[in-house]
Amino acid sequence: MVESLEDLAERLRRIPNLHADGGKVDALLRTHAIDPAALAPYVRYEDGRYTRNCVYRNGIFELLVLCWAPGARSPIHDHGGNRCWLVPQTGAFTIDDYLRIEGGRRPGPVRLEQCAAAPLELGDVDARGFDDLHDIHAVHVDRPSISLHVYAAPIGRYLVYDWQHGSCDARSFAAQDVLDYVI
Numbered sequence: 757m758v759e760s761l762e763d764l765a766e767r768l769r770r771i772p773n774l775h776a777d778g779g780k781v782d783a784l785l786r787t788h789a790i791d792p793a794a795l796a797p798y799v800r801y802e803d804g805r806y807t808r809n810c811v812y813r814n815g816i817f818e819l820l821v822l823c824w825a826p827g828a829r830s831p832i833h834d835h836g837g838n839r840c841w842l843v844p845q846t847g848a849f850t851i852d853d854y855l856r857i858e859g860g861r862r863p864g865p866v867r868l869e870q871c872a873a874a875p876l877e878l879g880d881v882d883a884r885g886f887d888d889l890h891d892i893h894a895v896h897v898d899r900p901s902i903s904l905h906v907y908a909a910p911i912g913r914y915l916v917y918d919w920q921h922g923s924c925d926a927r928s929f930a931a932q933d934v935l936d937y938v939i
């Protein structure tokens with residue numbers, strides 16, 4: 757158990773080659789649960805949406821708390837060529853994975869194939885590679901959910917995918933505290 761998210765950020769900072777050594781990030785997140793009280797400064801809800809709340813960011817990684825309104829869903833997205841980890845803090849999530857069948861490396865037409873959906877609950881850690889596509893769905897519709905995310909490196913430009921219209925578009929995050937949209 758770590759007392760604060762700043763403590764977790766410091767532990768991440770101490771991993772010598774964090775970007776290349778994802779196994780150490782995975783181990784750290786699995787063995788250092790967050791005190792729920794430590795989340796409080798970063799909890800911010802918006803009706804029908806999810807919010808991104810930055811705890812720490814440098815050139816190597818960023819640590820964020822995402823706060824999900826009941827039933828909120830992310831768009832299908834990539835991670836701009838970066839690794840990511842998702843750790844549920846409250847609530848539960850479903851992650852749907854997708855494969856690029858045609859296009860999808862730059863804005864324009866794309867054809868995706870949906871893979872199996874995976875549940876993600878308290879105690880789980882979801883680790884993603886540089887090239888993965890997915891969407892995330894907060895399962896509970898009667899209460900909000902919270903997830904902790906590590907991105908290495910920080911996400912700047914990334915792609916979102918419109919399944920129905922077969923297209924993808926570029927998006928970008930600012931340095932911190934960006935409100936994302938939800939379908």
Ligand SMILES: [Fe+2]
Pocket residue numbers: 833834835840890
């Ligand atoms: Fe993601």
